[in-house]
Amino acid sequence: MPDLLDIIVRTSVAFFVLMIIAHVLGKQMISQxxxxxxxxxxxxxxxTANMAFNLQIKLVYMLTAIIVFSLITLLLTLVALKNRASRKWISGDPTVIIENGKILESNLKTLKYTMDSLNQALREKDIFNIEEVEYAILESDGHLSVLKKTPYQNIIKKDLVNMTSPPKEKFPVExxxxxxxxxxxxxxxxxxxEWLYQELDKRKLSLKDVFYAVKGTNNQLVFDLYDDKLSSPIDIQ
Known part of the structure; x- marks a missing residue:
């Protein structure tokens, strides 16, 4: 009976400790x-499993282990946020596997990613003909991002207003x-x-104002600032 009570207590402690850690480490831990x-x-x-059921190890030792490991994980997350080079090592890099409609076999081989896996990932995006794909990127979290060739892209209202011959899509440039x-x-x-700083000057911006900038698929420039001027950002509950 004492062992049963000990398991109940340890399991309860493990559950609540893990809940607290999940909130501290953030939503990314429970996403892809x-x-x-x-x-x-x-x-x-x-x-956590050992904390609940391994009665030979003292609860305080398991709590110490889980807290230390959580602090290491949190530290690595903070380092990844601050340093792009470290982020590549910690989280991995996105890899282009289709470029200009051509499959990059060398990248597939490096990733140990088979054509069967590629075709499956495309089918999950309702793409059954690989010829529809202009670019495909295997993201660092393992999911596939796809940019279709212009003739295969979905029509939106803007396209109906301006039914001219669309320009060839280009890959976004960060x-x-x-x-x-x-x-x-x-x-x-x-x-x-020089060109980049001219574009910043046109918008009355300096480099220190800009968090992220990208030249989009239609050559449009997008600048995201550190100061987004949002008094109450949306957080979906």
Missing amino acids: MTYHDFIAAITLGSI LIMDGKVIEKNLKQNALTN
Whole structure:
């Protein structure tokens, strides 16, 4: 009977500790997982299970282990938020596997991602003909993002108003991330720092104001500022 009561107490403690940690670590832990999230979830689950049922290990030791591991996980998350290079190592990098309608076999091989897996992921997006795809990217959390070729894209009201021959879609070019210019992307797309700063000047912005900037599929420029001027951001409950 004492053992049964001990299990009930330890299981209850494990549940509430895990709930608290889930709130501290944030929503990303319960969404599709990156390398970092996957390792953290498995380890926390294992420690919590031992906390509940392994009566040979003192409860205080298990609590110490789960708190220390949670702090490490939180620290890595904060590092990933602050440093893009670290974020790539901690969370992984998106990888282009279809570019300009062509499958990049070398990237598939590197990712150990088969054509069967690719076709399945496309079918889940209601794409049964791979020829419809202009770009496909395997994101760091394992899901596939797809940009269709122009003739296969869904028509929206804007298209009906302007029924001219659409321009060829281009892949979005990230220009600024975390307030820093991505020099590699500028160079690969024949863009210059001078051009970028001119675009900032046109909008009366400086680099320190910009969190993220991208040149979109139709060459439109989008600048997201650190100061979004939102008094009450929406949070879906």
